[in-house]
Amino acid sequence: DVKVTQSSRYLVKRTGEKVFLECVQDMDHENMFWYRQDPGLGLRLIYFSYDVKMKEKGDIPEGYSVSREKKERFSLILESASTNQTSMYLCASSFPGPSYEQYFGPGTRLTVT
Amino acid sequence: GQNIDQPTEMTATEGAIVQINCTYQTSGFNGLFWYQQHAGEAPTFLSYNVLDGLEEKGRFSSFLSRSKGYSYLLLKELQMKDSASYLCAVRDSNYQLIWGAGTKLIIKP
Numbered sequence: 001d002v003k004v005t006q007s008s009r010y011l012v013k014r015t016g017e018k019v020f021l022e023c024v025q026d027m028d029h030e031n032m033f034w035y036r037q038d039p040g041l042g043l044r045l046i047y048f049s050y051d052v053k054m055k056e057k058g059d060i061p062e063g064y065s066v067s068r069e070k071k072e073r074f075s076l077i078l079e080s081a082s083t084n085q086t087s088m089y090l091c092a093s094s095f096p097g098p099s100y101e102q103y104f105g106p107g108t109r110l111t112v113t
Numbered sequence: 114g115q116n117i118d119q120p121t122e123m124t125a126t127e128g129a130i131v132q133i134n135c136t137y138q139t140s141g142f143n144g145l146f147w148y149q150q151h152a153g154e155a156p157t158f159l160s161y162n163v164l165d166g167l168e169e170k171g172r173f174s175s176f177l178s179r180s181k182g183y184s185y186l187l188l189k190e191l192q193m194k195d196s197a198s199y200l201c202a203v204r205d206s207n208y209q210l211i212w213g214a215g216t217k218l219i220i221k222p
Contacts, residue, residue, distance in 0.1 A: 042215070098163075
């Protein structure tokens with residue numbers, strides 16, 4: 001059974017704090033992704049990675065950075081949290097290739113006050 | 114720009130059939146995915162279409178017409194547990210997934 005886990009289900013942080021969201025997958029997937037999901041909008045890609053130490057910007061990378069030091073782990077960092085980063089954050093992983101589906105973690109609901 | 118359109122919300126009756134439509138305008142096409150997402154949970158994969166036609170998987174079927182930029186998800190013999198959001202996503206010419214906003218399906222007894 002594919003498992004993607006995220007470090008927290010719920011997180012409350014203050015404006016200006018540095019926030020770390022961690023994602024771990026156990027299926028030896030090369031590809032890993034970070035999305036945010038907001039009501040009325042589709043999933044929006046923040047960053048993705050096709051290999052260890054490799055990262056690519058998605059559609060909305062501003063205010064975020066990522067780290068992939070090991071194949072199974074992909075971290076999302078909010079350098080200085082702002083209220084407009086209050087959202088549901090979803091991590092996903094997949095094998096390479098266009099037909100492979102993405103497997104999602106349970107999500108982290110982040111509130112920035 | 115790239116665009117995926119789905120109805121925001123649909124209501125159906127337990128035991129009935131419902132069809133959820135998805136139309137897309139993307140730069141290229143390399144496949145279309147349907148995912149199910151229950152409230153507060155992660156999306157889970159339902160189906161993948163890359164060629165025109167109907168793919169059947171138990172109570173769920175997915176149809177694709179590439180010339181029309183159109184797909185639908187057909188759910189038969191609806192059960193209360195099918196109440197969820199259904200997300201359509203298209204892989205474009207750069208192999209990136211473009212996501213629709215999702216269709217919230219409400220099942221009534």
